[in-house]
Amino acid sequence: MFNRSVQDSRSPARDRTDERESTTAVRLEGVTHRYGSSGGRFRSGDERTVTALRDVSFDVPTGTIVGLEGPSGSGKSTILHAVAGLLVPTEGSVELRDTDLAALSDGERTRMRRHHIGIVFQRFHLLPSLSARANVALPLVQAGVPRSDRRERATDLLEAVGLGDRTTHLPGELSGGERQRVAIARALSTDPDVIVADEPTGELDTATGGDVLELLTDIGRDRAVLVASHDAATLSVADRVITLRDGRVDDVR
């Protein structure tokens, strides 16, 4: 399906394959999170809180795809956001390559996310006024990569996901599956150690979703991939599936 493996599209300057082997990329230890509990100074003390996660612990080794399943509100997205450093859990620790994200400042977490995390959203979230190539190159802008290198890297990644002929297209000119592949290419642009994907096939038909899953499987060979989904086909590519219920780990298989 794709022109070449995304594994071949790795940035030569940042090839960390050896380093990644047999290491734990992500570790959650006793993670509990309550929404509404970290409010500002003007919030009343008796404000109602919602507990999204209760004492969740697991780890994701490099080279492993871990699936998260469970009904809506079970805490799947909260785990992904905690791993991505977009939220700090109320209790417990989330370690990314042995660094506790909760101990970092907002700026340090943002930097950590930039270098080590790639996020794939259900609704793609591409910038509509930028071309596919510019969208893929976007994370490299903040990384300080020169323009010519950004373009080269983005073009390589788009070719790797089978969109070499769509580099100058705007997201509005692409199909759903193509947009998600652009989003995956964007997530890979900084050559991250961990990919988190929230319902990556949720907006796609079965055939297109299959292509995206093939891509994710390819990515998962040398990265830690965390996929949240309701979809059995998506979860089938996972090496391990964690079932969540009411914010707790209900089952691991």
Next chain:
Amino acid sequence: MSDETDELPEGVETRRRTRWSGLVGVTLARWRQRATGTTVGRIASTVGAVALTIAFLLVVTGIALALADGGATSRDDADVRITPTEGSTLSSVDGVEGPRLGATNERAGAIRSHDGVEHASPVLVETARLESTDGDPRTVRLVGVVPDGESRTVAGLPTDRLEPGDSHYANGSYDGPRNGEIVLSRTAADRLGASDGDELAVSRGPMQSNETAVTVTVAAVGDAGGEGGEGGAPIALVHASELQSISGAADGQLADRVLVWGNSDTAQSAATDAYPDASVEIAGRTDPTALFEDGLAFATSVIALIVGVTICASFVATTMGMTVDEDRRTLAVLESIGVPTRGRLAVVAISTGITTFVGSLVGIALGAGGIMGVNAIASATIAPGAVAQFHPLFVPYAIAVALLSGLVAVPYPLAVAARTSVLSEVGR
């Protein structure tokens, strides 16, 4: 953990520059795409609002500039004007009406001797009281000139109605025969109840009406074709040396300015030779510093500036705030891919800056068109000539005002951007 400085310690500064130039480039590309496709309406309305306020500012400032530069006594058809530079000790004598040029009759003569210069004349403006035999004394602005018999206009009145030359000057002795002629503007003639051939008594100033010593004969009254008659100002032309004698300006051969007719470049060169420290201005180019010297014009332009900045900033703040509000998802995506708060706010600030800059460019074009339109309407209806002027300095002025407005406005879109929650925007 990995840190930027850990990865490329020798290139931190280079990377910072690359990062910022990249952010500016992405913002520019995004703005261009949005302005021409994805959100053309919003961008166009912001640019339009900025352009209209800038155009309004330029038209009002153009009118103020014309007001400061003009006045009925300044209306002439000379090619070059020499005026005293404020504070110049070499070319001016400070008097109650500001600095004046010295040795004007003599140096005007020197300027006239240059090839390519048709004529040069000192121009002295004094307030005096004129009284006809059967009327009340009236205050009139007397404008002293040296006529040469050619058809020229000074203070909106024709100089060729005066006897050519300036016989009373007599090479600086001021003892030559007086011509005793005066050309009245229509308004002056009406107020005095005077007509051609009437004799008028001249006193030096409004407070000294009893010291009448000189009489002049009305040589002409500015007719309907004369600009001075239509301006409504009581003005009259007399010979320069005679006015200098009456006003006491003869000692230093003082005048408010020297007018030169002829080829602009030659006349400018001759004028600069004669008055190296004075301001030499080619006709059609107004000195914008005149705005600061005229109270009404200055107040008008300052009010236009304040109103312009206020309206412009309000429009920019509102429309950019709404744009950012619609754009929260983009900001959330930027955060999710690791762009820090400073970078995200920079994207918003740069977008606002681009919008106001483009608005200012459109506004300059509209303002220039507006000034031409105002002049066309004024010429066709009430005014004899231009009532608004465009100056090249308006271009940087308009851009600076627009960017200032953007600067005043930018905290609001920044505040909207800073309140964006990545989880609520990218979550389901």
